[in-house]
Amino acid sequence: TLPEPVIDVSAGVSHTCAITSSGALWTAGDNSTGQLGLGHRKSISVFTQVSALSGVAIEKVSCGHHTAAITHAGELYVWGSGSFGEFLLPRKLASPAERLVSVSVGGSLGTALDKSGKLWAWGASAAADLGGCEYGSVPAVVKKLASKIVVEASCGGTHVLALGATCGIQKGASRNRANSKCGICLLYTSPSPRDRTRSRMPSSACKKKKKNT
Numbered sequence: 001t002l003p004e005p006v007i008d009v010s011a012g013v014s015h016t017c018a019i020t021s022s023g024a025l026w027t028a029g030d031n032s033t034g035q036l037g038l039g040h041r042k043s044i045s046v047f048t049q050v051s052a053l054s055g056v057a058i059e060k061v062s063c064g065h066h067t068a069a070i071t072h073a074g075e076l077y078v079w080g081s082g083s084f085g086e087f088l089l090p091r092k093l094a095s096p097a098e099r100l101v102s103v104s105v106g107g108s109l110g111t112a113l114d115k116s117g118k119l120w121a122w123g124a125s126a127a128a129d130l131g132g133c134e135y136g137s138v139p140a141v142v143k144k145l146a147s148k149i150v151v152e153a154s155c156g157g158t159h160v161l162a163l164g165a166t167c168g169i170q171k172g173a174s175r176n177r178a179n180s181k182c183g184i185c186l187l188y189t190s191p192s193p194r195d196r197t198r199s200r201m202p203s204s205a206c207k208k209k210k211k212n213t
Contacts (some may be wrong), residue, residue, distance in 0.1 A: 012063025
């Protein structure tokens with residue numbers, strides 16, 4: 001039992017995170033790659049507070065193979081191991097000028113959405129077709145969506161699904177004006193060797209929802 005009410009949770013491949021009402025972050029589960037953010041690789045079965053983030057109010061968290069969190073101030077922290085590096089403790093990554101509002105972590109990459117609707121990504125440097133740029137420990141704008149307003153994004157094991165705002169909204173408009181969701185864009189990272197034998201969609205397959213008749 002945690003000492004405060006839980007306001008947000010996320011389950012990864014084999015670990016779990018929870019945010020309590022004060023903004024404290026708690027983790028449990030497998031820690032073989034440092035994904036619990038406790039400074040070591042020992043797995044634990046009881047929720048333990050991430051002491052490295054004490055005094056920092058966490059607002060959003062996402063677990064995959066690694067872990068990422070966004071603070072109340074809109075800053076991005078990442079920890080675990082991947083193509084972005086190896087961080088056994090939460091590491092604050094360079095954040096865009098705009099405040100980050102959501103985060104999603106998948107297999108070997110993660111994405112964060114800023115309040116203007118731009119989607120940022122890190123990790124998976126071998127999968128440059130996801131947004132047409134090289135990734136690493138510094139988040140980069142997903143170039144294929146740079147002219148779009150994104151309202152939601154979710155990472156899977158080897159791909160990202162992004163949901164766009166109202167078709168008529170122009171670049172630079174506030175996300176608050178995006179009252180309906182229109183565009184769906186599926187972006188692929190590099191597939192596994194097994195998947196290479198299967199047919200796959202183009203690296204970017206975007207569609208607009210048809211209007212109801």
